Structure formats: C-alpha cells, structure tokens
Amino acid sequence: xNRTFRNPAAFLVFIIPTLLxxxxxxxxxxxxxxxxxxxxxxxxxxPVFNGLDxxxxxxxxxxxxxxxxxxxxxxxxxxxxxLPIILGSAILISEVRRFSGFYKTTFFMPxxxxxxxxxxxxxxxxxxxxxxxLNLILRGIGFDHWVxxxxxxxxxxxxxxxxxxxxxxxxxxxxxxxxxxxxxxKEIQEAAxxxxxxxxxxxxxxxxxxxxxIISVIVLLKVAGSLKTLDIVxxxxxxxPAGLTDVxxxxxxxxxxxxxxxxxxxxxxxxxxxxxxxxxxxxxxxxKKLEEV
Amino acid sequence: MKLMTGRERKQKDSPxxxxxxxxxxxxxxxxxxxxxxxxxxxxxxxxxxxFAPIKNFTIQNYIDAWNTSNVNVYLANSFIVSIIASAATxxxxxxxxxxxxxxxYKRINQAIMTVLLLAIMVPGAxxxxxxxxxxxxxxxxxxxxxxxxxxxxxxxxATFGLAISVMIIKAFMSAMSxxxxxxxxxxxxxxxxxxxxIVFPICLPALVSVFIVNYLNNWxxxxxxNLLLSKESLxxxxxxxxxxxxxxxxxxxxLFAATMYSVIPVVVVYVILQDKIIDGLTAGSLKG
Numbered sequence: 001x002n003r004t005f006r007n008p009a010a011f012l013v014f015i016i017p018t019l020l021x022x023x024x025x026x027x028x029x030x031x032x033x034x035x036x037x038x039x040x041x042x043x044x045x046x047p048v049f050n051g052l053d054x055x056x057x058x059x060x061x062x063x064x065x066x067x068x069x070x071x072x073x074x075x076x077x078x079x080x081x082x083l084p085i086i087l088g089s090a091i092l093i094s095e096v097r098r099f100s101g102f103y104k105t106t107f108f109m110p111x112x113x114x115x116x117x118x119x120x121x122x123x124x125x126x127x128x129x130x131x132x133x134l135n136l137i138l139r140g141i142g143f144d145h146w147v148x149x150x151x152x153x154x155x156x157x158x159x160x161x162x163x164x165x166x167x168x169x170x171x172x173x174x175x176x177x178x179x180x181x182x183x184x185x186k187e188i189q190e191a192a193x194x195x196x197x198x199x200x201x202x203x204x205x206x207x208x209x210x211x212x213x214i215i216s217v218i219v220l221l222k223v224a225g226s227l228k229t230l231d232i233v234x235x236x237x238x239x240x241p242a243g244l245t246d247v248x249x250x251x252x253x254x255x256x257x258x259x260x261x262x263x264x265x266x267x268x269x270x271x272x273x274x275x276x277x278x279x280x281x282x283x284x285x286x287x288k289k290l291e292e293v
Numbered sequence: 294m295k296l297m298t299g300r301e302r303k304q305k306d307s308p309x310x311x312x313x314x315x316x317x318x319x320x321x322x323x324x325x326x327x328x329x330x331x332x333x334x335x336x337x338x339x340x341x342x343x344f345a346p347i348k349n350f351t352i353q354n355y356i357d358a359w360n361t362s363n364v365n366v367y368l369a370n371s372f373i374v375s376i377i378a379s380a381a382t383x384x385x386x387x388x389x390x391x392x393x394x395x396x397x398y399k400r401i402n403q404a405i406m407t408v409l410l411l412a413i414m415v416p417g418a419x420x421x422x423x424x425x426x427x428x429x430x431x432x433x434x435x436x437x438x439x440x441x442x443x444x445x446x447x448x449x450x451a452t453f454g455l456a457i458s459v460m461i462i463k464a465f466m467s468a469m470s471x472x473x474x475x476x477x478x479x480x481x482x483x484x485x486x487x488x489x490x491i492v493f494p495i496c497l498p499a500l501v502s503v504f505i506v507n508y509l510n511n512w513x514x515x516x517x518x519n520l521l522l523s524k525e526s527l528x529x530x531x532x533x534x535x536x537x538x539x540x541x542x543x544x545x546x547x548l549f550a551a552t553m554y555s556v557i558p559v560v561v562v563y564v565i566l567q568d569k570i571i572d573g574l575t576a577g578s579l580k581g
Binding site for chain 1: 306310311313314317318320321322324325327328339340343344385386388389391392395396397398401405408409411412415416417418419420421422423424425426427448449451452453455459478483484485487488509512513514515516520530531532534535537538545548549552555556559560563564567570571574575
C-alpha cells in the first residue's frame with residue numbers, strides 16, 4: 001500500500017506540470033516585477049539598475065497620490081455603501097419563506113457578466129447622456145438642469161463607476177452572507193421570536209453577531225479587491241476625464257504600455273502590493289479585535 | 294412544542310420584505326432587460342422611444358453584428374481559448390491536489406501550498422508589465438513564438454486558475470475515503486491507474502464545478518486578452534464587446550445586439566447550472 005504511494009516518480013509526474021506552468025507564467029514575471037521596480041526600463045532594451053530613483057519619483061508623483069485616493073474611494077464605498085446593502089439583503093432573504101431561491105439567483109446574476117458587458121450596460125443604459133435612464137428620468141420629472149454626461153463630468157465620473165462596480169459585485173457577497181445566516185441554528189431565532197423580539201431586534205442582536213466571521217471575510221475581500229481594481233475603470237472611462245478616475249492599476253497600465261516606462265510601472269505595481277499587504281494587515285487586525293468583543 | 298407554534302405563527306411572509314427585495318430584483322435585472330429589449334428595435338425607435346415596448350421588431354441588429362462586426366469569430370475564439378485553458382487547469386490541478394493529499398512528502402507539500410497561496414494573495418495586475426514582455430519575447434527563452442497565437446492566452450489562463458482550483462479540489466479529495474483506493478492497490482493498480490480510473494471518476498462532480506468556474510472566468514477575462522493578442526482575428530468576445538463600446542457608440546441597437554451575443558450564452562448556462570456555479574464561485578473565494 002505505502003509502496004504505491006511513496007513513489008517519487010509519481011509525485012513528480014503529478015506535480016511538475018503545475019509547477020512548471022506556475023513558475024514560467026507567474027513566479028518568473030513576479031520576480032521580474034520586483035527586479036525591474038529598481039530599474040530604468042522601456043520594456044524592450046536591457047533594464048538599467050537605478051536604485052531607489054523610481055521610488056523617489058513615486059513619492060513626488062501627484063497622479064499616483066490621486067490614484068491611491070481613488071482606490072481608497074473604492075474601499076470606502078465598498079464598506080459604507082456595499083456592506084450595508086449586502087448584509088441587509090442577505091438578512092431579508094433569510095427571513096422569507098417563498099421565492100428565496102429566486103432572489104438568490106437574480107441577485108447573483110450580475111456577478112457572471114464580464115466587465116465590458118457591465119460597462120456597456122451602465123455607460124449606455126444608465127449613464128448615457130441621450131438614451132440613458134438617469135437623464136431620461138431627470139428630464140421626465142423636470143430636473144433638466146441636473147442632466148449631464150455622467151461619465152465625462154469631473155464631479156460624477158468616479159461616483160458613476162463606483163455605482164456600476166457595486167451593482168456588479170454585491171450579489172456575490174449577498175450569497176456568501178446568506179449561506180452563513182442559513183448556518184445559524186433555527187432554534188435560536190425561533191426562541192427569540194417567541195420571546196417577542198421583532199425583526200430589527202433579531203437582526204441586530206442575533207443574526208449580525210453570529211455571522212461576524214463571514215463579515216470579516218467580506219470586509220477583507222472588499223479591502224483587498226478595492227486596491228486591485230482595474231478593468232471596470234479601464235473599460236468605463238480609461239482613467240478619464242484627464243486622469244481623474246485613475247486607480248493605481250490603470251495608472252500603472254498607462255505608464256507601462258502607453259508611456260513605455262516599464263521600470264516605473266513595475267515600481268507602481270510594487271507599491272500596490274505593499275499597500276495591499278499593509279491595508280489587509282490592518283483590516284484583519286481590526287476585524288479580529290471586533291470579533292472578540 | 295412551543296417552538297413549533299413559533300414556526301407556525303411565522304407561516305406568512307410580511308409583504309414589505311418582498312416589496313423591498315423585488316425592488317432590488319428590478320435594479321439587478323432592469324439594465325440587462327432594457328438592453329435586450331432595445332437590441333430588437335430600429336435605431337430611430339431607440340432614440341425616440343427608449344422606454345417603450347418594441348414597436349417595429351427587427352433582428353437586423355443581430356444579423357449586422359454577426360456579419361460585419363466579426364462576432365462569429367470572437368465567439369469561436371472565446372470558446373476555444375476558454376475550453377482548452379479550463380480543461381488544462383482542471384487536469385493539472387486534480388493531479389497536483391491528489392499528490393498533495395495522498396503522496397506523503399509533508400515538507401515539500403507544505404512548500405508547494407505556500408507558493409500557490411502567493412497567487413491568491415498578490416493581485417494579478419502586478420505582473421502585467423513583465424508578463425507582457427515575457428510573452429512577447431517567449432521565443433528567446435523557449436524557441437517558439439506564442440505572442441499573437443491562442444497560446445499567449447491559454448498558458449496564462451491555465452496558470453491563473455491553478456491556485457484556487459488546487460485548493461478546492463484538495464478540500465474535496467481530503468474528504469474522500471481511502472478504502473476504495475486501498476482495495477484498488479490490492480488488486481494491483483499502480484498509482485497512475487489509481488488516479489485515472491478510480492480517483493478521477495469519484496471526484497468528477499467537484500471537477501465539473503471547478504471547470505465551470507474556470508470557464509466562466511476565462512470567458513469573461515478582459516485585461517490579458519486585450520494585452521496579449523493584437524491580431525483582430527484572434528480577439529475574444531470580452532475584448533470585442535469593449536471595442537464595440539467605442540466603435541458602435543452611435544449605433545445603439547448594434548451595440549446591444551453585439552453585447553447580447555456575449556451575455557446570452559452565459560446567462561443560459563447560468564440558469565441551467567446556477568447551483569453549481571454559485572457554489573463553485575463562492576467556495577473559491579472562501580478558500581482564498
């Protein structure tokens with residue numbers, strides 16, 4: 001028995017395809033990111049090591065600060081707007097006896113659409129200046145002076161992306177939270193009901209405290225996800241108008257593939273990783289503390 | 294008994310919960326339904342009556358998108374790339390997971406898991422710049438060109454799906470009873486026969502759901518598909534839709550029809566396999 005399993009040749013055959021592909025297409029590029037972050041490089045000729053020059057440049061780069069702030073806007077929107085919607089919807093679905101499957105399926109549906117599809121739906125169906133619902137409704141109720149090109153306007157472009165992004169994401173997390181709520185034993189809920197606790201009392205004093213672990217997971221995923229935001233911004237505005245909606249990843253993309261400063265682009269990527277590690281570290285520390293309460 | 298009466302008392306849902314939830318159903322579905330409906334309208338009708346039900350029903354938008362916008366080519370490309378990459382991911386991930394679960398080299402196994410976890414922690418966007426340079430210069434390393442072939446997407450897609458797939462399959466295999474495998478070994482099967490004739494069929498349900506999840510991710514992937522292919526004849530549908538958004542931005546009906554070619558296959562599969570898809574996608578995120 002054990003001779004069959006203690007078989008180094010078999011082990012290698014099973015593992016090597018994975019490790020090979022993974023080393024070539026993930027670990028190697030990743031190590032290059034770290035290396036080229038300290039180099040001047042145009043992506044074609046040989047990179048030249050330049051120490052901390054790229055990082056000094058990053059410290060003085062206003063566009064990078066603006067991008068980081070926009071990433072943090074994604075974080076803030078996720079925690080202050082998405083999270084209440086996620087938990088509220090999950091609790092509501094868990095309360096109903098009929099149609100709960102239907103709600104779960106429909107709420108989850110935006111999660112299976114590709115980002116370009118989400119971008120088409122929101123850029124044209126909702127935010128389009130002429131045929132978009134938002135402007136049509138505003139015109140319909142006589143608020144003509146509010147009508148604008150939502151994605152091209154300095155003040156509304158980022159908010160519009162945040163809303164579209166939330167629409168595409170929320171359903172996935174509702175299902176996660178819902179699974180956790182279904183895991184709470186029915187007896188506790190029913191006992192509370194018999195004692196006369198109403199819907200809101202049960203939600204605040206029983207359901208939410210009992211799903212703290214999954215709330216922590218959602219918060220962590222949201223924080224990490226908001227820092228790596230890339231495709232929704234790229235397809236909806238490309239960072240525009242005038243770089244106002246740039247996030248770190250879109251800025252990195254432009255620096256690397258349009259300005260052809262691959263070295264500095266890798267520095268930005270490196271900084272992204274550092275921020276992700278720091279911010280998720282802080283978040284997991286805070287959520288652990290809160291879970292203990 | 295008292296608990297039972299509590300349950301009975303709560304037989305009927307209060308209507309306001311359904312009203313709130315239906316409101317969100319409307320928000321979830323309306324943009325999609327609106328685009329679907331308008332994809333069957335003539336351009337002039339979309340501009341004059343975007344809300345109104347279809348007046349002059351036409352499938353001309355779909356015919357035009359198919360014939361002039363190369364949707365048929367993009368559809369085939371997405372299909373080829375997604376299916377090959379997902380199948381490769383599943384087979385490799387299953388072999389790796391099995392080795393990690395059953396072949397007892399504790400230290401090495403631990404090290405492999407740690408390295409794989411890295412891919413879940415570090416955002417994929419960070420390696421885009423070097424990945425692009427690497428794919429362009431692939432010939433210098435390995436002697437053949439992959440840039441502007443299907444392989445320039447298949448390799449990275451297969452790779453990026455690995456980490457999570459190994460985690461999910463490994464969790465499934467850890468719960469598998471060892472007795473059947475022991476009996477098979479007694480009957481003289483070697484480790485390869487064991488894997489392909491016993492373990493693979495047993496794990497098929499888990500493998501199918503991992504395949505679906507990878508397929509969906511590959512089908513929807515945009516950033517790498519946009520970056521690693523420049524030939525229009527190899528473009529995937531996700532990149533196509535993004536391009537239509539800029540090209541067809543005055544031909545609304547055409548844009549919606551082209552988008553629907555991307556949406557409809559996914560939604561149909563979703564409606565049929567919703568439980569598998571939801572479980573697979575959410576399981577992956579929790580393991581990470």
